[in-house]
Amino acid sequence: MYRYALQIEYDGSFYKGWQRQEEGVPSVQEFLETHLEILTKEKVTLHGSGRTDTGVHATAQVAHFDLKTPIAPYKIQRGLSFFGREKGISIIDISDVNHLFHSRFSARERQYHYIICNRFAPPVLRAGKCTHIITPLDFEKMAKACKKFEGTHDFTSFRDQACQGKTPVKTLDEFSLTKRGDFIVAKIRARSFLHHQVRIMMGTLIQIGHGKMKEESIDALFELKDRSKSGPTAPPHGLFLTGILFDQEVFKEPYREIF
């Protein structure tokens, strides 16, 4: 068996998320498995580092697969990028890895970015690649509040009610916000995330930026453990999975920023 790891950029607006679903529903996994089969003549199963929801983008999703007969990695990269280039999928990097590597279980840290365009005018040059919020946001308040998410907490208030994660306790390595003109760019790093966690944290920060919730509400929400008390789930098209870090070096650059 020969194992390969792909680093994948995709435009989430083309797909109903990462994960393969029933026949006829477009997903990134289905697209790549289908075209890997065309290229390799083998039935291939892709294992992603994590799922992304409908509409969520990626600059550096990672997935691995096994082949019985080896092929030069660059041929796979070239082939998939050719099929994908009009379908919003591009293979940024590829690596032949040993059989101990697993894109999900070997992942040490995952990174997301969330982009908000905060102005009256629609962001036509970043249409579908950011969340447009017309009402002015208090950036300073949000930048201060987001630091509350860093560290180890019970994130029950910040996960989808359908989340099947074993424990709601997660550790955030980083949650930082920067301002770039009319845009607010959030960067969030953790070993792993709960279902909708980033989008619910962003939705809560947006409430704080609008003065509808206070910075201290985050502490209270950690205590309350009640999803219905936190902010709404922020839209998917502002979210980007921007990299996975592994114990071993797999790609030239694990993280690929979007802004």
Next chain:
Amino acid sequence: MYRYALQIEYDGSFYKGWQRQEEGVPSVQEFLETHLEILTKEKVTLHGSGRTDTGVHATAQVAHFDLKTPIAPYKIQRGLSFFGREKGISIIDISDVNHLFHSRFSARERQYHYIICNRFAPPVLRAGKCTHIITPLDFEKMAKACKKFEGTHDFTSFRDQACQGKTPVKTLDEFSLTKRGDFIVAKIRARSFLHHQVRIMMGTLIQIGHGKMKEESIDALFELKDRSKSGPTAPPHGLFLTGILFDQEVFKEPYREIF
């Protein structure tokens, strides 16, 4: 007469350039004039700060127009942005200006950005918003060479043969290059530019980055005054008009960066 200045973002891939052409050819000017007439019930002529070619984008083009009957600026901004939002046009800012203001003649400095994606994989998340170059570019050489363009020079070798500019002598206030992951971002500022000047300078820098021309070739090209000896005109979809500076303060932010 009441004069208004618009600051306009547009996705150049929707249009055959800024300037109005014959009936049926889509241009940004034609789109805005048509919809200004719908909004104001007046026949309106828009005066842009400068033309952009087919496919060239803008984050902050400026244009002014006059009305006989005044309208609240926010109403014009709201109306045009509503019509334009699915058509790649957005009004970032609007200002009521005095009759001495002219978007072309009052302009003190214009700023462009040019974005190159230099890697094998197609840039699907920035598709149509950068120039994709697969062959590796020597960034350091390019960053050093671009400084040769700064200052006052005879740019005959760097203007389109059809250019009607009175003099080929122009002064560049800034030409700088930065690297952002696999992307190279050029920033160029000058009082005014010749036809295709930015794209021919970029095309020449790309030749230098590929080792097909030398840094000193730029000095030689200033002397030669021969368009056929410089690099090819770089593609339009990597180019962004990112702002105009005026003697007076017209908008909250004259420059709006894209990366």
